Amino acid sequence: MENSSIIKIEKLVKRFPVGKTEFTALNDISVSFGAGEFAGLVGPSGSGKTTLLNIMGSLDSPSEGDVDVLGRSVSSLSHKQSAKLRNHHIGFIFQTYNLLPVYTVYENVEFALLLQKLSGSERKKAVMDSLEWVGLTDKVKSRPSMLSGGECQRVAIARSMVKRPEIVLADEPTANLDSKNSHNILQTMKNLNRELKTTFIFATHDEKVMQYLNRIIFLEDGKIVKDNLINDSKN
Amino acid sequence: MTQKTKIMLALKLAFKNLMGAGLRTWLNVSVLSFAFVIIIFYNGMIDGWNRQSRRDTQEWETGKGQFWHPEYDRYDAYTIKDAHAPMSEEIQAEVKKKNLAPVLITQATAFPQGRMQEVIIKGVDPEQTVLKLPTVTLVPSGDIDYAIIGKRMAESCKLNVGDRLLIRWRDKNGTFDAREIQIASIFKCDVPTVDKGQIYLSLDVLQKMMGMSNEVTMLVAGNGFINKDLKNWDFKDSAFLLADLDKIIQAKKAGGSIMEGLLLIIALIAIFDTQVLSIFRRQKEIGTYIALGMTRPQVVGIFTVEGGAHSILATLLGAVYGIPLFLLLGKVGISMKAAQMTDMAIAETIYPFYSLRLIIITIFLVVISATIVSYLPARKISKMKPTDALKGKLQ
Structure with missing residues (x-):
């Protein structure tokens, strides 16, 4: 890793209660991510990809070990501090897009900015810039129900990028998309990664995604089994 | 935010x-x-x-308050017999100014259409303006004693304007007496206690019938009456009367x-x-x-x-x-x-x-x-x- 670490994970263990016993989802994970990486957590279902992504996004907390995100220890953050970290520094992209159905494209993208102290004109500029990145400036007034899956995911990307976060965490972003749309989406994210130096971390088992990654971390049964840096990535 | x-x-x-x-x-x-x-x-x-x-x-019954004879209790008919007293000069002056409406009350028996019915007779000054009662029609004319009754009373007794009605009462000495009165007018009022079982006569006429010259049971205060302290009379305010x-x-x-x-x-x-x-x-x-x-x-x-x-x-x-x-x-x-x-x-x-x-x-x-x-x-x-x-x- 050529860049300084913005996410640093050491000896992370995550257990979930299952009845009277516990299930270990992540076991002794130590890994770091630098600024501007385009990395992926790859592995079969139940390997712990999403759990690791959620902990890095401060949506969940570790059972053991340390997770530092942008210099903040996730386990020591209050709910309010976690919310602030997510709001200002982390963008999320979900498999099912998770767009707010009653909002227009513009409003969906604007939502994250409403939680920040920005003026109306600043918000408008940021939203339009973001929609321009994903090529949806002609759909600002459409509602999610009027968009295709690919368009919905592009809105989700715009929403995650509108606040110019340092990190974007994408959980299976292409799982619901056809091949053509998947490539479009990935190309968009790759461009944003290059232009804005935003760190993208994916949880995926989609080979199409892997083609674009600079780094692939293989997970199996909650453990990192391989961490590959790829210099010759697509595009 | x-x-x-x-x-x-x-x-x-x-x-x-x-x-x-x-x-x-x-x-x-x-x-x-x-x-x-x-x-x-x-x-x-x-x-x-x-x-x-x-x-x-x-407007029809309580005015701005009432002065009751100390013996008077509107829920106890037996108190009526003793609840009367003469009006002082001060009261008479207020009556003249139409600030007070004097009322004498007695029990009686009426015989409408040959039937017998217990009634309350109220003697009211025909010139009073404190209450909305059309007492002006009680002004005597010749030997006829006029009365006014409410619509409910008229319906229950099947009486019309001009009908004569026999009433019997006891005077202050307890002696029975009877006479015919004539219905001068029938008023329409939404307050049942002013209407049901009530007959209104001129105050003078009732005082003579009862042998209670210048005596009344209560005084109804009008808008112009300010003094609320009349000696030997109990003031009942609107809160009490409308309870x-x-x-x-x-x-x-x-x-x-x-x-x-x-x-x-x-x-x-x-x-x-x-x-x-x-x-x-x-x-x-x-x-x-x-x-x-x-x-x-x-x-x-x-x-x-x-x-x-x-x-x-x-x-x-x-x-x-x-x-x-x-x-x-x-x-x-x-x-x-x-x-x-x-x-x-x-x-x-x-x-x-x-x-x-x-x-x-x-x-x-x-x-x-x-x-x-x-x-x-x-x-x-x-x-x-x-x-x-x-x-x-x-x-």
């Missing part, structure tokens, strides 16, 4: 989501608006009745509030149910809010405002059909003919009175209760794990 921005965001989200929910929202809003309108309508009707009855009772009416009104209000409460509960249960369903169905949305940087209390706030916003829409919808309805009822009134047969002071037509206070209190009640029932299910959000919410797997 400032507090104002938070509230505006919550309101904006709430209304967007409510509009997005379509029919479900409008069904809840309709039920709540119906409860809202019924509460205002019923209370407006009771208030209208209250105002009308108080005004009528004061029975107040009790009836309170009882009616209490009865009505049960119906209003039930209606409101139905509406609130609908909102509660919608909220529970909404929180269950919209877990991913809740998870997304949190992922986008909202705190859980903020999300709870959004859902609470959303539920509470039903009440704002209900107020607006209620205003759409309620205002024209209330204006119409305020103009044409509500027929109360059936209730006139009872002993309640009620007009043939009640004109509802909708005070600003009533409307504000009702809006406040509906908004607060809707917000509370919206908050209760929304509290569950604060216990949600965002990761579970995002997966939508909470049960």
